[in-house]
Amino acid sequence: MRGTTMRRGSLVAAVAIGSVALLSACGTSAGGGSAAPEATKLGDMESSVSILAWPGYVEDGSNDPTVDWVTPFEKDTGCKVVSKSYGTSDEAVNLMKTGDYDVVAASGDATLRLIAAGDVAPVNTDLIPNYAGVYDFLKNQAWNSVDGQSYGVPHGYGANLLLYNTDSVTPAPTSWDVVFDKAGDFTGKVTAYDSPIYIADAAVYLMAHQPDLGIKNPYALDDKQFKAAVDLLKTQRPHISEYWSDYLKEISAFESGDSVVGTTWQVIQNTLEGEKAHTAVVLPSEGATGWSDTWMIASKAKSPNCAYAWLNYIASPKANAAATAYFGEAPSNQAACDYRTDCAAYHAGDADYASKIWYWTTPIAKCVDGRTDVTCVDYSQWTQAWSEIKG
Incomplete structure (x- = not known):
């Protein structure tokens, strides 16, 4: 859902990792799939590892000679990295079905x-x-584990914040109402994130402003709750200037004045601030949605040993610092902040701040808020509704 940022760092990670080899073992599978069993031992490496990731997550110096945390990994492990980037989560899900990727x-x-x-x-x-x-606070969460079983290693995280033009939007907003109930005050200049998962942003707002709906988790919506969120976004639609998924387009829209208020990421504000734009961001009183990305291993990985090595390496302080700084997000490892100077801007490690973020979680029929007396609306229906919202 996100593209690589314009930030460029020169941190290089070099952490030795012991040789590992994956042996067959008993374990748990989840969700009705046919997942491979959990590894119990590690040993020898394979010769390569195939990685599928967001742009900017696997940098080997080819895009910028000063940005390379892949080469040290290859030297340390003997695992040659072959990587492919994707543009949306739907694309990643489809590509993983091919069986071509280890991680x-x-x-x-x-x-x-x-x-x-x-x-x-x-x-x-x-x-x-x-x-x-x-x-x-990133471990054993609904988006990276099932029934207490971990399915990966957290990488970086961030909140979807409210961005506004400080000249046009006064007084400074403290609520998402400026893009929902008060969106008419900025008709044609409101922007929103272009994805079905944005329906959860409406649900977060409704949790605070329509408590009678009983929403406890914005990714666990029954039919009535889902309809309320969709209706709110349909009401918002006439006021939208554009839906964005390319961060460069949002930067351009705020610089030109085509957009004056809407959802954003901290790195976008950092860029605008660096260019002296009259903008600011806030985590509104209702809280916000956000992301916490997870490194996962394919159930049919051809190089599971190198895959485990990569998960360990990318979670090390220097590698985690380099990758998350380049992308523009908080690291998952506090020690990574020893190698970054901007952790404060991303509220890295601030558990109270993190508790206000509803991290993206796939909506499924089995309600992730724990309810068993209703069926929740699954992601396929979110996708269909999003098409109707945009028109």
Whole structure:
């Protein structure tokens, strides 16, 4: 769902990783898929590893000679990295069905789909030493585990914030009402994220402003709750200037004045601030949606040993710092902040701030809020509704 940022860092990671080899073992599968069993031992490496990831997550110096955390990994492990980037979570889900990839970096709107389809394997975090350094509030969450079984290693995270033009939007907003109930004040200059998962943003707003709906989790919506969120977005639609998925387009729209208020990422504000734009961001009182990406191993990985090595390496402080700084998000490892100067801007490690974020989680029929007396609206219906909302 996100493209690589314009930020460029020069951090290079070099962490030695012991040789690993995956042996067959008993384990758990989830979601009705046919996931491979969890590994219990690690040993020899294969010669290569195929990685599917968001742009900017697997940099080997070919895009920028000063940005390379892949080469040290290859030298340390002997695993030659072959990577492919994707543009949307739907694309990643489809590509993983081919069986061509050993590792995928997936956002929460894809992870449960991958688990349910049996396309990714349970991960034994005891075999990943650097997992211990990952923030506890990112571990064993609804988007990266099932029934207590981990399916990957957290990478980076961030909130979908409210961006506004400080000249046009006064007083400074503290609520999402400026893009929903008060969107008419900025008709034709409101922007929103272009994805079915944006329906959850409407649900977050309704949780605070229509508590009688009983929404407890914006990704667990029954028919009545889902209709309310969709209706809110249909009401918002006439005021939208554009739906964006390319961060460069949002930057351009705020620089030109075509957009003055809408959802954004911290890195976009950092860029606008660097260009002296009259903009600011806020985490509104209702909270916000956000992302926490997960490194996952394919259930039919041809190089599962190198895959485990990659998960351990990319979670190490230097590698995690380099990759998340380049992309523009908070790291998952507090020690990574020893190698970054901007952790404060991303509220890295701030558990209170993180608690206000509803991280993207794939909507499924089995309500992720724990309800068993109703069926929730699944992602396929979110996708259909999003097409109707946009018109």
